[in-house]
Amino acid sequence: MSDDSEAPAPRSRRRQILSLSCLTGLLGWMVVWGYLHRDDFQQLLSFHPWSVIEQLPLAVISIVLIGMLNYVAARGLKARIGLAEWVRVTLAANLANYLFPFRAGMILRAAYLKNVHNLAISQFSSITGCVSVLMLLIASAVGSVIMLGKQTEGAQPTIILSSVFNLTVVGCLTLWGVSLFPKRLLDSNWIPESVKSFGFEMGRLGALPRVLTRLICLEICLLAISSIRLYLSASAVGWHIGPLDCTLVACILSISIVVAITPAGLGVQEAIGVVGSTLIGLPPEVSLAALLVNRGVSMVVTFTLGPFALSGISRRLKISPKRTTQENDSSLSQSELG
Secondary structure: OHHHHHOHHHHHHHHHHHHHHHHHHHHHHHHHHHHHOHHHHHHHOOOOHHHHHOHHHHHHHHHHHHHHHHHHHHHHOOOOOOHHHHHHHHHHHHHHHHHOOOOHHHHHHHHHHHHHHOOOHHHHHHHHHHHHHHHHHHHHHHHHHHHHHHHHOOOOOOHHHHHHHHHHHHHHHHHHHHHOOHHHHHHOOOOOHHHHHHHHHHHHHHOOHHHHHHHHHHHHHHHHHHHHHHHHHHHHOOOOOOHHHHHHHHHHHHHHHHHOOOHHHOOHHHHHHHHHHHHOOOOHHHHHHHHHHHHHHHHHHHHHHHHHHHHHHHHHHHOOOOOOOHHHHHHHHHHHHO
């Protein structure tokens, strides 16, 4: 029994070492690459600070939209947690992702919602999984449509990028399709109980057209704001990028969350964004500069507002939770029986 309790610690340390090693390597690569191509960056010195300032409210709106996505998905599962609290949890999780390695924000969110609101881990996983799968599905679908449109206009096809978008669409639809057959999941003896609970809750969300419609609309709005922010980031360094190219880069960044193993995906998203931008014909120095401006704005908002949210959440975690209402109890028991 002691072996089981001690086993996760070395794995956690190895993950942290891997995460920090990847971050150090990626940041080092960007510094060296930037130094070797320093002449290419001279044309980007015409910095326009107003384009950065215009991003600040958009970055805040993005955080609010993420909170709204979780709120709508949670309401679909009868979890009564307020919108303002979801936004605070999102802010605190973003800050935790920067301060601590390997998805610390997700752990913080799960612990807070479990201890304060008695939200089951399976429900939290379903909410997070639903939002993430929809984000990947919409981003990859939009990216596939844009790539198809570029090819019909005579642009040189980018097979690698098109394949990534198409495979992501197929993978997301397959994952969601499996969750729509809860009886087969429950009857399977080889599937772990945690996976069964996750699939069952995902199936419940998939059977609610009104909830799915709201989630899809919010995801589209979030993708549109990300595209506008990338356009403003490129404008801040004196470069004009077309709206469709900005949307394509935004789609690539959305898909990059799958491999974001560094704190807040720092370095990983930028590297993937540069590679994807190069595939669609953007100069790498332009895409790197724009992505760094975009990241800087996100960090300013997170480190300005995040400490207040993290402080409030930490205080509530220290208090023994006594807020579980009869409505939560009844909804949880109905979900178990359903």
